[in-house]
Amino acid sequence: xxxxxxxxxxxxxxxxxxxxxxxxxxxxxxxxxxxxxxxxxxxxxxxxxxxxxxxxxxxxxxxxxxxxxxxxxxxxxxxxxxxxxxxxxxxxxxxxxxxxxxxxxxxxxxxxxxxxxxxxxxxxxxxxxxxxxxxxxxxxxxxxxxxxxxxxxxxxxxxxxxxxxxxxxxxxxxxxxxxxxxxxxxxxxxxxxxxxxxxxxxxxxxxxxxxxxxxxxxxxxxxxxxxxxxxxxxxxxxxxxxxxxxxxxxxxxxxxxxxxxxxxxxx
Amino acid sequence: xxxxxxxxxxxxxxxxxxxxxxxxxxxxxxxxxxxxxxxxxxxxxxxxxxxxxxxxxxxxxxxxxxxxxxxxxxxxxxxxxxxxxxxxxxxxxxxxxxxxxxxxxxxxxxxxxxxxxxxxxxxxxxxxxxxxxxxxxxxxxxxxxxxxxxxxxxxxxxxxxxxxxxxxxxxxxxxxxxxxxxxxxxxxxxxxxxxxxxxxxxxxxxxxxxxxxxxxxxxxxxxxxxxxxxxxxxxxxxxxxxxxxxxxxxxxxxxxxxxxxxxxxxx
DNA sequence: AAGTGGTCTAGACCACTCT
DNA sequence: GAGTGGTCTAGACCACTTT
Numbered sequence: 001x002x003x004x005x006x007x008x009x010x011x012x013x014x015x016x017x018x019x020x021x022x023x024x025x026x027x028x029x030x031x032x033x034x035x036x037x038x039x040x041x042x043x044x045x046x047x048x049x050x051x052x053x054x055x056x057x058x059x060x061x062x063x064x065x066x067x068x069x070x071x072x073x074x075x076x077x078x079x080x081x082x083x084x085x086x087x088x089x090x091x092x093x094x095x096x097x098x099x100x101x102x103x104x105x106x107x108x109x110x111x112x113x114x115x116x117x118x119x120x121x122x123x124x125x126x127x128x129x130x131x132x133x134x135x136x137x138x139x140x141x142x143x144x145x146x147x148x149x150x151x152x153x154x155x156x157x158x159x160x161x162x163x164x165x166x167x168x169x170x171x172x173x174x175x176x177x178x179x180x181x182x183x184x185x186x187x188x189x190x191x192x193x194x195x196x197x198x199x200x201x202x203x204x205x206x207x208x209x210x211x212x213x214x215x216x217x218x219x220x221x222x223x224x225x226x227x228x229x230x231x232x233x234x235x236x237x238x239x240x241x242x243x244x245x246x247x248x249x250x251x252x253x254x255x256x257x258x259x260x261x262x263x264x265x266x267x
Numbered sequence: 268x269x270x271x272x273x274x275x276x277x278x279x280x281x282x283x284x285x286x287x288x289x290x291x292x293x294x295x296x297x298x299x300x301x302x303x304x305x306x307x308x309x310x311x312x313x314x315x316x317x318x319x320x321x322x323x324x325x326x327x328x329x330x331x332x333x334x335x336x337x338x339x340x341x342x343x344x345x346x347x348x349x350x351x352x353x354x355x356x357x358x359x360x361x362x363x364x365x366x367x368x369x370x371x372x373x374x375x376x377x378x379x380x381x382x383x384x385x386x387x388x389x390x391x392x393x394x395x396x397x398x399x400x401x402x403x404x405x406x407x408x409x410x411x412x413x414x415x416x417x418x419x420x421x422x423x424x425x426x427x428x429x430x431x432x433x434x435x436x437x438x439x440x441x442x443x444x445x446x447x448x449x450x451x452x453x454x455x456x457x458x459x460x461x462x463x464x465x466x467x468x469x470x471x472x473x474x475x476x477x478x479x480x481x482x483x484x485x486x487x488x489x490x491x492x493x494x495x496x497x498x499x500x501x502x503x504x505x506x507x508x509x510x511x512x513x514x515x516x517x518x519x520x521x522x523x524x525x526x527x528x529x530x531x532x533x534x
Numbered sequence: 535a536a537g538t539g540g541t542c543t544a545g546a547c548c549a550c551t552c553t
Numbered sequence: 554g555a556g557t558g559g560t561c562t563a564g565a566c567c568a569c570t571t572t
Binding site: 035036071072073074075078092093094096097216 | 559560561562563568569570571
Binding site for chain 4: 535536537538539540541542543544545546547548549550551552553
């Protein structure tokens with residue numbers, strides 16, 4: 001167990017207690033000022049990253065964490081609030097605070113926002129095409145923060161919505177992290193890909209950025225998606241990041257958007 | 268001036284003061300329980316909607332609002348925090364809290380997330396094609412929450428990025444709200460459309476939802492965008508909402524995504 | 535009844551901006 | 554120096570869940 005007291009891991013220097021004597025604490029001069037709750041946030045993130053608390057598990061209560069870090073409950077509360085806003089933690093009143101997971105809930109929609117034209121959310125099934133290990137191209141290496149020719153895993157698959165072939169995905173993963181990932185293991189696993197990555201490889205996808213374009217289907221892609229060559233497709237280039245903003249997935253998707261659309265909210 | 272004390276506008280029933288006698292307040296039984304800060308949030312939103320504080324202006328300080336609503340500073344703080352998270356207010360340390368606006372900042376990008384292939388954000392210029400008043404189709408009426416055949420304004424325009432024609436927009440607005448909106452007035456106004464809407468018509472766009480598809484350019488659209496018919500375009504159908512989640516704009520955009528892409532962040 | 539997160543208060547002090 | 558938002562604390566009580 002990691003008994004990580006705040007004082008050892010970080011120069012925690014609060015502004016001063018809310019009452020009584022301000023002690024002899026340094027005045028926290030501005031240059032490298034970081035609020036206490038940010039430091040706590042960092043410590044909690046470390047525990048998440050190190051696997052001290054795994055996805056789906058409950059984390060210690062606010063009072064426990066306050067005691068452990070030697071700060072007030074309000075301070076750990078603010079730290080947890082931000083981590084919950086970032087989708088790293090999930091609060092449940094009366095029960096506790098839990099590590100977010102791609103397994104349960106339907107956090108699926110967060111990373112695949114395809115809806116039917118009537119606005120309904122349809123379930124989809126995956127059809128694996130291949131899973132190969134190869135050396136990263138310069139482009140993929142750059143995006144995954146690897147050296148060129150480093151080992152990578154390439155997965156190709158189709159997604160069917162209501163039986164209709166709708167999405168073709170090419171997924172690149174760093175080979176170092178995803179050792180032992182084979183087509184067979186992929187097919188055995190039931191459930192979302194990101195759920196498998198987090199339970200089988202300890203890599204949790206936190207956030208992603210996407211570049212979206214309209215493109216004409218090239219012959220190979222058109223064939224797989226069963227549309228005519230030149231058919232307009234939504235091209236989605238995604239880079240996914242885990243703790244510490246480290247990129248761990250490059251995904252290129254082609255979506256057939258007849259009958260389905262990509263839902264986005266600007267707020 | 269609207270002296271809106273909390274007690275008149277809303278049944279504010281706090282759980283009880285943090286110390287001393289809990290007074291004779293009702294125990295706030297669960298069925299219709301709403302936290303105090305949510306009620307304060309509602310009151311502040313009312314003042315925003317009524318125009319008591321206009322976009323770009325400063326709102327009263329936290330202590331002033333606390334006195335006005337007869338609550339603690341911490342409570343109005345939490346209310347303001349959420350309104351700032353919703354992009355209705357902007358906090359600036361040392362200066363005050365301001366009403367968000369589409370005028371300054373470059374909150375532009377929030378509603379037009381087109382980047383050049385190199386990731387750079389290029390400025391764009393608008394070229395107005397037309398501005399007509401007509402009767403709403405059933406479809407548009409439904410989306411704008413109007414009755415069929417109610418008056419609407421239709422604006423068509425092109426956007427050029429670096430001189431390249433990139434976007435064609437068709438914009439529908441409720442005629443009642445946008446009285447006196449003419450092509451001439453549109454051309455005179457320099458700056459973002461949403462900035463004009465908020466300063467000239469008192470209608471501020473708060474959030475929007477978009478349905479994104481890849482489509483083949485039909486001849487009319489292709490001609491305007493100077494691409495071949497059938498060219499793959501990004502189709503973006505947007506509905507924008509103002510205070511109270513009232514829809515006030517339907518926008519259909521066609522984006523040429525060669526050299527540019529639509530940037531989206533999943534978090 | 536006990537434990538968890540959620541709300542509310544009051545007060546002190548810090549960081550930042552302007553006068 | 555005065556005023557603003559930002560941080561931190563301590564304590565009380567509420568709402569929800571489980572024992």
